[in-house]
Amino acid sequence: MPLALPEIEIWFVVGSQHLYGPAALEQVAANARHMVAGMNDSGVLPLRLVAKPVMTTPDDIRALCQQANADPRCGGLVLWMHTFSPAKMWIGGLRQLSKPFAHFHTQFNRDLPWSTIDMDFMNLNQAAHGDREAGFLHTRMRLERTVIVGHWQDRRALARLATWMRAVRGWAALQGAKFVRFADNMRYVAVTDGDRVAGEMRFGYSVVSHGVGELAAAAAEVSDAAIDALCREYEACYEMAPELRRGGARHGAVREQARLELALRGFLERGGFSGFTDNFEDLTGLRQLPGLATQRLMADGYGFGAEGDWKTCAMVRAMKVMGAGLPGGTSFMEDYTYHLDPERPLVLGAHMLEVCPSIAAQRPSLEVHPLGIGGKEDPARLVFTARSGPALNASLIDLGNRFRLLINEVTVVEPPAPLPKLPVARAVWAPKPDFATACAAWIYAGGAHHTAFSQAVTTEMLLDFASIAGIEAVPIDGRTELPRLLNDLRFGEVYWGLGSAFARV
Numbered sequence: 001m002p003l004a005l006p007e008i009e010i011w012f013v014v015g016s017q018h019l020y021g022p023a024a025l026e027q028v029a030a031n032a033r034h035m036v037a038g039m040n041d042s043g044v045l046p047l048r049l050v051a052k053p054v055m056t057t058p059d060d061i062r063a064l065c066q067q068a069n070a071d072p073r074c075g076g077l078v079l080w081m082h083t084f085s086p087a088k089m090w091i092g093g094l095r096q097l098s099k100p101f102a103h104f105h106t107q108f109n110r111d112l113p114w115s116t117i118d119m120d121f122m123n124l125n126q127a128a129h130g131d132r133e134a135g136f137l138h139t140r141m142r143l144e145r146t147v148i149v150g151h152w153q154d155r156r157a158l159a160r161l162a163t164w165m166r167a168v169r170g171w172a173a174l175q176g177a178k179f180v181r182f183a184d185n186m187r188y189v190a191v192t193d194g195d196r197v198a199g200e201m202r203f204g205y206s207v208v209s210h211g212v213g214e215l216a217a218a219a220a221e222v223s224d225a226a227i228d229a230l231c232r233e234y235e236a237c238y239e240m241a242p243e244l245r246r247g248g249a250r251h252g253a254v255r256e257q258a259r260l261e262l263a264l265r266g267f268l269e270r271g272g273f274s275g276f277t278d279n280f281e282d283l284t285g286l287r288q289l290p291g292l293a294t295q296r297l298m299a300d301g302y303g304f305g306a307e308g309d310w311k312t313c314a315m316v317r318a319m320k321v322m323g324a325g326l327p328g329g330t331s332f333m334e335d336y337t338y339h340l341d342p343e344r345p346l347v348l349g350a351h352m353l354e355v356c357p358s359i360a361a362q363r364p365s366l367e368v369h370p371l372g373i374g375g376k377e378d379p380a381r382l383v384f385t386a387r388s389g390p391a392l393n394a395s396l397i398d399l400g401n402r403f404r405l406l407i408n409e410v411t412v413v414e415p416p417a418p419l420p421k422l423p424v425a426r427a428v429w430a431p432k433p434d435f436a437t438a439c440a441a442w443i444y445a446g447g448a449h450h451t452a453f454s455q456a457v458t459t460e461m462l463l464d465f466a467s468i469a470g471i472e473a474v475p476i477d478g479r480t481e482l483p484r485l486l487n488d489l490r491f492g493e494v495y496w497g498l499g500s501a502f503a504r505v
Contacts, residue, residue: 002300003274003300003302005169005173006075006173007073008072008073009049009050009073009075010047010075010076010078011050011064011074011077011078012035012050012051012078013052013064013077013080014029014080015055015061015081015082015085016028016055016081016083016084016085017056017083017086018056019084020124025054028054032051032054032080034108035152038153039161042158044158045165046165046325047075047165052064055085055090056085057089058091058092061089061092061093061094062092064093065096066093066096068099069097069099074099075168075172076099076102076165077099077100077101077102078101078103078104079134080104081130081133081134082107082124082125082130083125083130084126084129084130084133085134087133087136091137091141100144100168100171100468101143101145102145102161103138103146103148104157105135105147105149105150106150106152107125107127107151109125110153163461163464164464166321166457166461168464168468169324170318170319170322170461171204171465171468172321173317173321174274174318175204176204177204177274177275177314178205178271178274179206179274179275179277179314179317180207180209180273180276181207181276181277181310182210182212182214182277182282183209183282184282184308185279185307185308185309186279187281191446191450192305192307192308192312192448194310194398195398195400196310198398198403199314199398202470203469205274207310207314210267212286213285215264215286217285218263219259222259222262222263222266230258230261231246231251231254234254234258238363238364239363241367250368253288253368254366254380256379256380257290257292257380258292258293260290260293261296261297264276264290265297268302273302274302274317275302275313275314276297277304277305277307277310279306279307279308280307280352280371283376287376288378288379288380289353289371289374289379290354290379291353291382292366292380292382294353295354295355295356295357296357298320298332298354299357299358301317301320301321301324302317303316303320304332304354306332306334306351306352306354306450311403312332312396312448312450312451312452313332314396315394315396316331316332316452318465319394319454319456319457322456322457322461322465323456326457327455327456328389328454328456329360329454329455330452330453330456330457331358331452332354332355332356332451332452332453333349333355333427333450333451334449334451335393335449335451336348336349336350336351336426339416339428341416344416345430345435346429346430346435347410347435348415348427348428349386349426349427350425350427351424353381353424355424355426357382357384359387359391359427359455360384360385363384364383364425365382365384366381366382367380367381367382367383368380369423381423381425382425383424385419385426385428386425387412388414389455390410391429391453392410392453392454392458393408393410393452394406394408394451394457394462395442395447395448395452396448396452397447401499402471402496402499403469403472404445404446404472404473404492405462405471405472405473405474406442406445406446406476407462407476407477408431408438408441408442408447409432409459411429412455413429414428415428427453432477433480433481438480440482441476441482444482444485444486444489445474445476459475472496474489
């Protein structure tokens with residue numbers, strides 16, 4: 001069963017005041033309802049907007065923000081000042097608001113009625129300066145938010161709102177989420193480790209450890225009938241050599257991954273976990289490193305991180321939620337090795353086994369090969385090449401005083417030559433703006449070798465996510481220049497080092 005998406009909605013909140021009289025406020029409310037219905041019917045937005053009553057007093061605003069905090073269905077707020085809403089009314093509520101919000105700088109009418117426009121029209125349609133009043137307060141309060149500009153029927157403005165909604169849904173998926181860590185971090189590795197207490201405080205999810213023996217015990221309880229049924233599913237879904245099918249000489253290796261998948265899936269479902277990590281250095285009680293099992297669980301929306309990498313595990317889950325319903329997939333990934341042709345340098349991304357088939361260009365092949373590391377039996381895994389086109393790699397790292405999210409846009413390409421002896425799933429890409437700049441920028445910024453790779457999620461979504469989380473974001477894209485990026489990193493050290501001085505006051 002795929003892991004469910006958060007069931008959330010976004011509240012559409014309009015600001016005004018009693019200065020304009022009851023008739024004007026009734027018109028404001030009617031306009032807001034009309035806009036919400038139209039935006040919901042546009043087919044662009046991934047989440048439903050809900051029109052809330054027009055806010056006209058500090059008490060109303062405070063009560064609404066408290067309701068938003070307490071309602072698990074509320075993922076966030078869209079604020080818009082239809083008329084002029086004095087911003088001091090919003091201080092008490094916004095000081096308490098714990099949900100993300102976007103500021104939609106729009107207006108009800110698209111065009112001005114030049115021949116009939118009068119002061120009644122002007123007083124009713126004041127977002128041009130009402131939103132500036134709101135924007136000042138948001139800035140004065142040091143509130144993180146996304147500002148969206150454009151007419152509410154303009155599909156470009158709606159697309160921008162949809163991007164923010166996807167970031168909100170990814171954020172909502174982490175609130176109260178649990179990720180299980182089988183065994184510890186890979187020994188002596190720095191970047192995949194980190195402060196899990198700080199992570200829970202910042203992102204709202206917890207990381208809990210369970211012994212590999214618990215997973216081994218769960219695997220021992222899986223029935224042969226359940227394994228038989230899952231193996232039939234494998235044969236229907238993937239290319240398989242005859243020796244791996246039922247009755248084949250190596251069918252046992254496939255059955256072992258089916259056993260692991262059923263054990264892992266059951267463990268995750270019983271514990272309410274949204275993802276997991278494992279470590280090839282500690283497989284006590286297991287016959288294979290989970291390969292096919294991990295790939296299929298990722299395809300069903302679970303997060304994953306290898307070698308105890310809980311930060312990437314959580315990002316994979318969040319990004320799967322952000323990109324749900326869009327073309328392309330999301331996977332755990334690693335920059336594994338380089339093709340250093342000076343005319344066309346490329347990155348070969350892969351991992352030992354665990355790359356999600358949601359990014360596959362073709363029907364995957366289920367194969368069994370030696371792993372060459374970990375000292376266990378030859379594991380079954382899906383082998384494929386990622387589809388070509390735009391993608392990105394995202395790396396969440398712990399810098400001690402803050403978390404930093406690196407985002408490198410890439411272009412996935414066909415491998416320059418066949419890879420007949422590489423028995424793992426892989427992606428080949430050219431990083432932006434160019435290989436040398438991207439790699440240097442990544443290393444200067446401290447990016448990890450593990451990433452969350454996506455063909456569905458955009459840089460804009462991740463920038464919105466970082467804003468919601470209150471973390472640093474460093475994009476590396478077609479406009480990146482190394483001297484400027486180095487200066488940005490230096491300035492970031494100052495800003496984040498003085499973070500308490502920039503907190504809400």
